[in-house]
Amino acid sequence: MLSDSRNTPALRGPVAFLTDFGDIDPFVGQMKGVIAGIAPTANVIDLCHKVPPQRIDIAAMFLDGSREYFPTGTIFVAVVDPGVGTARRSIILNVARQFFVGPDNGIFFPLIRHATWSAVQIENPHLQLSQVSSTFHGRDVFAPAAGHLACGVSLESFGRKINALSPLVVSKAKRDGHTIQGEVSHIDSFGNAWTNITKAMLIEIGALIKREEVSIRVENTLINGLGDSYQTGRMNAPVAIINSVNFLEIAWPDGSASKNLGLKQGTDVQVEIR
Amino acid sequence: MLSDSRNTPALRGPVAFLTDFGDIDPFVGQMKGVIAGIAPTANVIDLCHKVPPQRIDIAAMFLDGSREYFPTGTIFVAVVDPGVGTARRSIILNVARQFFVGPDNGIFFPLIRHATWSAVQIENPHLQLSQVSSTFHGRDVFAPAAGHLACGVSLESFGRKINALSPLVVSKAKRDGHTIQGEVSHIDSFGNAWTNITKAMLIEIGALIKREEVSIRVENTLINGLGDSYQTGRMNAPVAIINSVNFLEIAWPDGSASKNLGLKQGTDVQVEIR
């Protein structure tokens, strides 16, 4: 199986990694070494390695908000895996002509909401490293799977088909008439506060056609109006915009909204039409 | 236009990214996904993603000091872009047989001082993503431009020619006879203090032929002599050298000059010949 897959001429697409491994250890480098041994010409891309430790929900959001920017055939390897070494399944998911390799712990659940999909369990020991540790399936199971997939190995070769994925438990924003109640889901590297309120929900309450009548309340601050860009706001004042992955975001032009407003993950956010 | 460019056989050179996006978000990964969709075999290199937020001057220094180490045909994508979403122009610059893609906010200004150059504005919507957000032109405008450039698309295809670039506003070191007055411009990851005093200025005052007669005053410390390497100095004492990008740098062998001397960005530095 191995030698066959190495001779396959056409690669399927790039391999994109998403993990919570950070960058102070050689973990991500070892996964790339494994890929290089199986699929030497694969194009390997780092999507992000600083998902907050074991935050499956953030990883799922990063993946769901990023995949549309990657080409057909991309093989995503997502390793945020608090259950490594336990009975949780290792899977490969095929949805919308892209592949997703990782633990079945909810991380891929948002991807299958509105799409047809198929998935298999990774069982075939010939498509894993010969020694599989109990602590690092990213290197020993998921990276080899991605390498073999990149070489054209079929999904059926990996293991039996599965018919349901484990669900993802997340806090969702709620709508009540013209009001949305949500929370801060993530503080990015600029100090911008991402919320769990989607563009779709804002459209439902008419916020995009009445931008000036929107009020956003967060901590003790009231922001009037939904902005177009980071530069919409006045100096020394926060601005609310729809960000590049289509969530409501609280920003501060040339500063940190998180620091200036005291926002952190979990802070309540309320949107209404006046 | 898209399908033609994908069939172009010879790539122009690697694509090198310089941004202030950091690494806790999937922003850089999304840009690489876009490149992979347009120019699947392009060699993508991270020059640096931790330019201090919105510091156009530091990004310009990194770019100007690094480009000579990259081959002919390299396509640099520089996204330190506080004006994203406003009227500032998006441009492609061609200078010294390399390409530079990014906002026209001064970031490329140092590159054209002593060279002939040409540049165009990025206007053609067919060479951008179909939906361009107001907050993330790195992904929606600059990455696609770099991908198409890598495939051999001509500069003229992107938009109209421009005849001047926006200048870069920076504090420059000043020379007065045998004295140079400058400042610390950057603290690197070893705690070394980079200054805005160039090797060229040091040559002008004769510092390189009279190394032992040079005095460097920084905070309350006087450093006598211009060193050859980090190991020139005594233990537990600072050393002044010309660093690998040709600026005067204050270092501390096996320690942090920044911490030990209390240096930070903006600290005054004075050089004179005794």
Add this chain to the structure above:
Amino acid sequence: MLSDSRNTPALRGPVAFLTDFGDIDPFVGQMKGVIAGIAPTANVIDLCHKVPPQRIDIAAMFLDGSREYFPTGTIFVAVVDPGVGTARRSIILNVARQFFVGPDNGIFFPLIRHATWSAVQIENPHLQLSQVSSTFHGRDVFAPAAGHLACGVSLESFGRKINALSPLVVSKAKRDGHTIQGEVSHIDSFGNAWTNITKAMLIEIGALIKREEVSIRVENTLINGLGDSYQTGRMNAPVAIINSVNFLEIAWPDGSASKNLGLKQGTDVQVEIR
């Protein structure tokens, strides 16, 4: 020599970088630019760039624990180099069909313990950048060497053969009967404490066949039993396991062992069979 090597059709293997350069400067990017100019199609992999500054011992551990995951022909470039600019030698080591490029300061010493090897000094100026700085041999000496190696240039072309490497000075764990005395060597990004106690030593005292009779004492904590995976332990209690690079590791399920137990690099660790 340069033009010949560029025409060599088959690349030897990927180039993998290990440094203490961090990621806030353009240093690593410049090294990659140099590689791209010499070996445009080389596959460049970041093993790790956050080795603690100038810790040759940690770099040696990362390299020795990672190389088996990389294919035959891999060219490792290891730059943790406190002696840059002094008389220490620059070398290329060939061991177990992989190459190692860097300073001869002990960083490669563990690799040659149980293997036949050969090595040369890097002397040929035609295989270095035309200007070699005294502060950045990673870019000016080691990256060019790796690029030329990737293109198939022979070891003999670089310089004279050498017969011994500089040793590595590290603290080793000690065994006395059924007791091992070691220490914490590294805290990883999850707060797990890696020790300098190897799986081989644990096998010697019979710890792997009597897992339940093993006691690990660290600071004021006693851990009973050697676990199988991070999930072996009870909630809110530490667990001791053999980690993915075959060292004893103290972890805390869903938390930081380092923070919860007050562990840091150098903390004593004692293992015994009851």
